[in-house]
Amino acid sequence: MGYWHIGLDYLVCLWINNKEYTNTTGLTGLTVVKNPHRVLGVLYGKIERCLERFPEDAAYRKYTAEIISHRHNILKSTELDIKPDITKVEEKIGAGQVEELIVQAENELFLARKMLNWKPWEPLINEPPPNQWKWPI
Secondary structure, three states: OOHHOOOOOOHHHHHHOOHHHHHOOOOOOOOOOOOOOHHHHHHHHHHHHHOOOOOOOOOOHHHHHHHHHHHHHHHHHHHHOOOHHHHHHHHHHOOOOOHHHHHHHHHHHHHHHHHHHHHOOOOOOOOOOOOOOOOOO
């Protein structure tokens, strides 16, 4: 039973790690995305366009744009293949499975749109109290 059990576990792991044949991500609540290159590319494009509306010196724009453009370039470099291998994208980005990358991009787009409305780069309406950032008082 020991050899059979180990062999079966190995085959199940191979099956789960091969994106072509998986019906599951192995992550609770995340389903397999049918067109991950397209979905991720659209999300990264939307984030980049949203960030263009921020002032150039805004810290959020600078640092987020750097990360998103890096990830978008990785994605674009693999789209040139006849049959793009999503595992290459996952390995190069190094932030989880493609479904997790999509969730991260959706969350970043949501935050970028909120930040655009909040305008954190503008000066405060009222001056903060003198000891606001001093700890302990």
